[in-house]
Amino acid sequence: MKKTAILLVLLTAISTGALASEKLTLETQGHFAAGGITIQREGTYDNSKFAGWATPIEQGQSYRADHAIVSYQIPAKAKNAPLLFIHGYGGSGLCWEMTPDGREGFSTLMLRKHYPAYVIDLPGRGRAGKTSATTTVTPKADEMLWFDIWRLGEYPNYHNDVQFPKDAETLNQFFREMTPDLSAHNMKTDLAAISAAIDKTAAMTGRTLHAKDPAGVVLVTHSAGGFPGWLSAIGNSKVKAVASYEPGGYVFPEGEVPEPMPSLTGTASGVPVPMEQFKRLTEIPIVMYFGDYIPEEVTDKLGGENWRVRLQMARKFADAINRHGGNATLVELPKLGIKGNTHFLMSDLNNGQLADLFDAWLKGQKLDK
């Protein structure tokens, strides 16, 4: 990471963000489905036959599935670059749209800075529940594991000075943001839906930054949403930049994949892609943000271990992009003096400061026009 970039980002972040007491002015808002397939049963539908609500006669009928649902809001004085938010494992787009303690969510903070916000529920999650898979969902008590993995602390103890309120109701709201995944866990399904969402977002509000550029969008990804984010940028030229909050996976040029990195929670491995695909990531600005409580050395803590290897892989990923002529910035927040961030940085107590940081980066890339 370039030192000048850090300084620029730091100085700009000190400027105050929008005050919560100011009005939020929108042009319009709504939702749309993006992508998906249509399952069509053979035969002809017979309008006169009814076999009960639970057991439809499927003959001749259809079932739409595997789409994403996108919630969008277009602010007044909208900037050219719409932000398309992609959530990670275990939840839906909710993580961008709320905080567990009732403050405004990250997408709202960016709306206040006049960036159009498009928030995805990926196929099978949240309101995009219709999938082509047959899935059984059952209560699996796992919240203490996530408390640890997502670096709130080591259950039941919170990290010192963590940017997460320690009251019971905040934790209650945080876990209720989670929602099951009804999909077949097929990366191609996610990518098809994301690409359709990119196309529609670009068509709605992505304006040209330069006369020669087509309309584009900025992907904003989190955690397990990070990996499909890289592939989406490779696969869809309308992606003009990617900002990723603690991405979980990475691609590398074939022949340049780092050694797998084992940890207590599994092995982090880079995924090889042909050089001409990887090159695409060198043609757009990329920024990654990582929070606190990530050790450099092997530990016996689940959360620390899980993100230790992913942060180390992120460093190699940024190096690979920059080595091939790209523009990747890895922001390790504690190194900027920004401490206490969990894995859910976007809804942490200092999410206003993080929104300022992101805005400053977008400005630095001239994506704020």
Next chain:
Amino acid sequence: MKKTAILLVLLTAISTGALASEKLTLETQGHFAAGGITIQREGTYDNSKFAGWATPIEQGQSYRADHAIVSYQIPAKAKNAPLLFIHGYGGSGLCWEMTPDGREGFSTLMLRKHYPAYVIDLPGRGRAGKTSATTTVTPKADEMLWFDIWRLGEYPNYHNDVQFPKDAETLNQFFREMTPDLSAHNMKTDLAAISAAIDKTAAMTGRTLHAKDPAGVVLVTHSAGGFPGWLSAIGNSKVKAVASYEPGGYVFPEGEVPEPMPSLTGTASGVPVPMEQFKRLTEIPIVMYFGDYIPEEVTDKLGGENWRVRLQMARKFADAINRHGGNATLVELPKLGIKGNTHFLMSDLNNGQLADLFDAWLKGQKLDK
């Protein structure tokens, strides 16, 4: 229904609603979980043990479930009465927040009239996917049935002059609004979550209309959301009014339940409640809206049959409330000359006119301060 009420409503509805080109100004927005239970496994969670992501060691861990998720937006110059929107069968709160052809959703139209909007995803649906039930979801091709039941027409033919665009993409978006139900289909679970949502909504923006009144909310229900809406009004005194779009079920005082009404799609039956509970529905203003293509006599059409008996039951429900001193209005839109409405009135092409009608009714009840 009183003729004067019809006239008032008609005249006011002719006045133009907010223009889509006007800005939508909000104080703030966000989401919260309401209600639900916490499943707690016995024992002590051991932070050092990790058995893989898919198979957590549940010992000592918890799982929150059976809550609703509420999306809220508070407009500038907010009126006293927040609207709490409850969806019906087969979907989520999306039906209030979008239209399948990309116009603004009903909750946004009401926001433009300065009513705070709270939109529920009921337990097990949409973003409220964590439930205490074990549920298997599988693709069931049923869209042609819903085309008929929801009175778009008789598949593949649309009704003449239906208030639903006939292009393929609108129908595609419409069916992708649907999402599975992961709950155990337990009315008590829904009622508990709705009541918690009412309490939180009232606490956030429900202001007193009169010095003696506690803060309250207006329930706005649709279809299968109608029945829990009546029970919620009975069970929670913070409900100050109910507006229901084509409710599917009704309560009656014990001993006054009408004869069951058989139809091609099942028998509509009123549900008895003790008189002291029913009385509660006579203490608040109630309005119901029904759309077009609902016959008076028995037919062989699925959609017509399904709503014929429910409309007839609605007439008896309104009569029962008014007979006991209440204030219930049943608006049969075709009788006002408003034609072409499907079962999804709130997202039909004339939803602006329907929002005006609803606003006029709220004004008539002095709920617009």
